[in-house]
Amino acid sequence: MGYYVSSERMDKIIDELKKEYKIYAPKRFENRGWKPNTDLIRYAEINSVSEIVYDEKSDFSPKEVFYPISQTLLYFTEDKCIESSIDDSKNIILFARPCDINGIKRLDTIFLKNGDKEDNYYKRLRDKIKIFMMECRKGWDNCFCVSMGSNRTDNYSAAVRFEDNGLLIEVKDEEFKKYFSGETSRDFTPEFVQQNQTKVKLPKIDNIDLLRKVYNLKLWDSFNTKCISCGACNTVCGTCSCFDTTDIIYNETSRRGERRRVWSSCMLEEFTTMAGGHKVRETAGKRMRFKTLHKVYDYNARFGGTEHMCVGCGRCSRRCPEEISFSDTINSLSDEIEKISSEEPSSREVNK
Ligand code: SF4
Ligand code: SF4
Known part of the structure; x- marks a missing residue:
């Protein structure tokens, strides 16, 4: 099911969503880039649609939202050890591109399917994530997602195309349909990058x-x-x-x-x-x-x-x-x- 939502309406929906979810998306940090006088685009909590940087590639991937740079596993004293806990009150909406959604699948394999034990510290945050896919139709000059077969995915709760004053959204997950039910219906099926400027030839090592x-x-x-x-x-x-x-x-x-x-x-x-x-x-x-x-x-x-x-x-x-x-x-x-x-x-x- 698809909708057109103006930016103004989307901000109201974000206000509603924020009662139940934290929302993370690529966000601009001015003059924080690694080269002089450049901005840093990295994942952070957002409060309005205008904060989402959708027309530039983020410098960092979304993984830091559910696999933090530094994570406390346990606390200890001389004779006691206490498992760390996380803020359980809200789930997380994550705006991510198809390649990054496929990247999350790779991390799931490494942390959850690599042997007979799941990594609990990864799982407890990962289980909170609901993905809003940011449509990506062109990519950038150093992307090679098509060669890696990671330009497409259907692993998302909703898919979004950003337009100048609003967005088109496909809502697949029942959990989110109530937030968009009053919006203008519009046919929308997300498209994916078909071809990259950069291509790689994968190595064939079979013996x-x-x-x-x-x-x-x-x-x-x-x-x-x-x-x-x-x-x-x-x-x-x-x-x-x-x-x-x-x-x-x-x-x-x-x-x-x-x-x-x-x-x-x-x-x-x-x-x-x-x-x-x-x-x-x-x-x-x-x-x-x-x-x-x-x-x-x-x-x-x-x-x-x-x-x-x-x-x-x-x-x-x-x-x-x-x-x-x-x-x-x-x-x-x-x-x-x-x-x-x-x-x-x-x-x-x-x-x-
Ligand atoms: S390949 Fe990696 S480790 Fe080596 S210089 Fe480049 S960024 Fe640094
Ligand atoms: S191109 Fe491949 S190796 Fe390089 S950052 Fe992306 S996923 Fe990692």
């Missing part, structure tokens, strides 16, 4: 001998000088899930404190440092190899199907201070694999 050769490619060494291991690419990514667990003691002499999980990054030099100082991936090239294969090989090898972890949002390429393009990296990897395969076809199947 263990080839995987070993990929592991030893010279391509990775080129990142030893290019990549500064800042981790910015992981921070803006909607599908990166790595974290550190840290105990905070409230003061030097106290035995009271809390355990937090804090986003981390596989591109940081210290990320794989083990007790005794050994580093599993000691160069930037090895870390780039890990990240790239994780995004376009390992996830798929572990979970099957056709999905890769990367959804092609292009944020990592846009954020990289060294202008390392992730789509170029994937394409270079695929070219190298094609070269190896044409020279020496391998026979042994990877044991997935």
